[in-house]
Amino acid sequence: MPSRARWDRHMSGLRTDRLRYTAGGRMIVDGIDITAPAGAVTAVLGPNGAGKSTLLRLIAGVLTAQEGTIAHDGRELRGLSRRERARRIALVEQEWTEADGLTVREIVELGRIPHQSWLAAASSDDEGIVEESLRRTGADVFADREASTLSGGERQRANLARALAQQPQLLLCxxxxNHLDVHAQLSSLRLLRELAADGLTVVSALHDLNHAARFADHVVVLDGGVVCAAGPPAEVLTPECVQRVWRVSAEVVEHAGHPVIVFGEPEDLSPEV
Structure with a gap:
């Protein structure tokens, strides 16, 4: 898919500069500069351990970088209060946050808390936003079930619905x-595109390169905590890039206007004798 809009320094969206994060004496994110345009889906790609999840958690404020800046629509995010940040940013993580005793609807209602005054009850507007979030993610069909009864895929959809209920300007996934069947995977990715078309800045870490090639406008490839390539999927996801980063031979063909990556044999990862 052609990039809907190339990044320009005057455009709105997300920007990180010289972002650096160390944990346990190990450099996890090493001077990362990325841009993610508003109104587009940016896919963050890379092998296991490349720093994808850490990068998203730094942007969301779950982790704090030792160096660098993070700005959205020109505003530095690290100076925001937790409440202001929750109004602007929603993070959908892989791991399920335990919510024993809560129904899916109650979990999604938690997304409205940043927009409510401390003592006010939920309004009819809040209820409408919750119901729409459940519907858009397909979680409405199990909205009254308790969290403990959900499958992995249902939990993913409940988490995404809670994030949508926050009405964020920046959505991090x-x-x-993860855990979704093929139909649900494609539905979720199509929803991310719809949200971007509504003007959101959408940044999603993905493992499936063909999902990124089909649904993303912009891709950022990480390896070893650094950015090795960034740009439109057709320009970045080349056989050379796949071989260098994922150590797998690949051929890129076009199908229905999208690049499709056909994988060959992986390099031998066994230690030398």
Whole structure:
């Protein structure tokens, strides 16, 4: 898919500059500069351990970088209060946050808390936003079930619905297709595109390169905590890039206007004797 809009320094969206994060004496994110345009889906790609999840958690404020800046629509995010940040940013993580005793609807209602005054009850507007979030993610069909009864895929959809209920300007998704069947994967990715078309800045870590090639406008490839390539999928996801980063031979063909990556044999990862 052609990039809907190439990044320009005057455009709105997300920008990180010289972002650096160390944990346990190990450099996880090493001076990362990325841009993610508003009104587009940006896919963050890379092998396991490349720093994708850490990057999203730094942007969301779950982790704090030792160096660098993070700005959205020109505003530095690290100076925001937790409440202001929750009104602007929603993060859908891979791991399920325990919510024993809560129904799916109650979990999604938690997304409205940043927009409510401390003592006010939920309004009819809040209720409408919750119901629409459930519907858009397909979680409405199990909205009255308790969290403990959900499958992995249902939990993913409930988490995404809670994030939508926040009405964020910046949506961060860490492997949003994890645990989902093929139909649900494609539906979730199509929803991310619809949200971007509504003007959101959408940044999603993905493992499936063909999902990124089909649904993303912009891709950022990480390896070892650094950016090795960024740009439109057709320009970045080349056989050379796949071989260098994922150590797998590949051929890129076009199908229905999208690049499709056909994988060959992986390099031998066994240690030398």
């Amino acid at each position: 860490d492997e949003p297709t």
